[in-house]
Amino acid sequence: MGEKKRLTTQDILKDKIPITGSNVVADYKSLILIPLFTLAFLLTLSANLWYFDRLISERNWYDIMILPLNLYGEVWLFTLVSAGLSALSVIILKKIHPINIGIFDLNTKEGKEEFKYYKLRYWCSYYALWVGRATPLPWADMLIFKMLGLNMGSNVCLYDSWMDVELVDIGDFVMTSLNTALLSHVIYDDYFIQLPTVCSKNSITGGQSLVAPGTFLGEGGILGAACSTYMGQKLKGNLIHVGDPVRRTFPIRIGEKVPVQKKAEVKKDKKRKRRKKKDVSTD
Numbered sequence: 001m002g003e004k005k006r007l008t009t010q011d012i013l014k015d016k017i018p019i020t021g022s023n024v025v026a027d028y029k030s031l032i033l034i035p036l037f038t039l040a041f042l043l044t045l046s047a048n049l050w051y052f053d054r055l056i057s058e059r060n061w062y063d064i065m066i067l068p069l070n071l072y073g074e075v076w077l078f079t080l081v082s083a084g085l086s087a088l089s090v091i092i093l094k095k096i097h098p099i100n101i102g103i104f105d106l107n108t109k110e111g112k113e114e115f116k117y118y119k120l121r122y123w124c125s126y127y128a129l130w131v132g133r134a135t136p137l138p139w140a141d142m143l144i145f146k147m148l149g150l151n152m153g154s155n156v157c158l159y160d161s162w163m164d165v166e167l168v169d170i171g172d173f174v175m176t177s178l179n180t181a182l183l184s185h186v187i188y189d190d191y192f193i194q195l196p197t198v199c200s201k202n203s204i205t206g207g208q209s210l211v212a213p214g215t216f217l218g219e220g221g222i223l224g225a226a227c228s229t230y231m232g233q234k235l236k237g238n239l240i241h242v243g244d245p246v247r248r249t250f251p252i253r254i255g256e257k258v259p260v261q262k263k264a265e266v267k268k269d270k271k272r273k274r275r276k277k278k279d280v281s282t283d
Contacts, residue, residue: 086128171201
């Protein structure tokens with residue numbers, strides 16, 4: 001048997017390969033969550049030992065009164081400490097092994113190393129975002145995404161979406177709908193693929209949509225609900241793109257403004273209708 005042909009970026013673009021998910025599964029690399037959680041818990045607890053010590057020993061009424069506020073502050077502190085530790089871990093991992101763009105054969109040493117460090121960074125990011133979204137804190141995930149290094153513009157609305165924090169570029173005024181996934185990596189066959197993904201200014205991704213690695217969504221472009229893209233797909237701006245993966249486009253139509261009747265005109269119309277009814281009843 002001949003040697004297996006090595007997959008290239010040109011092959012991906014030519015074959016229009018769709019994906020259904022990142023294919024990253026939990027293994028021993030996910031154990032990095034344990035020291036992150038433990039250290040964040042201990043740091044948060046130690047920062048507030050003085051309060052609980054005074055609460056138990058002195059039992060002042062004002063200490064008891066502020067207990068709910070203190071517990072809410074503890075939640076915030078634990079979330080921020082978790083995010084900070086995760087962000088620091090990601091920075092250290094990037095220093096040890098910088099991110100490389102491209103296609104890596106998982107049967108080679110280079111591919112295995114690239115995927116190993118990616119998974120470590122992934123679980124660090126996953127932990128921080130899980131904590132932020134599991135707690136009743138407004139906009140916590142937005143803050144954590146920025147702490148983890150996501151390249152995100154201003155006035156962005158995420159709506160409980162998942163996105164890779166690496167090699168993803170989100171422009172100003174972008175909206176991602178519920179359960180959208182923006183990916184810059186994927187496992188395909190025996191390859192680990194990392195490609196930059198871009199959502200340009202004013203673009204929108206519909207609910208349950210999946211944006212594959214290497215996708216470029218142009219300015220003002222809209223990806224329809226429950227739609228997906230193939231790896232390396234380029235979507236033009238100011239158009240609606242639909243399909244799984246995208247195959248059709250439609251122009252964006254803005255509804256015409258309907259003239260609003262004034263109150264006086266509405267009253268006249270009502271009087272006319274009443275007169276017509278009277279005329280019909282007399283006949």
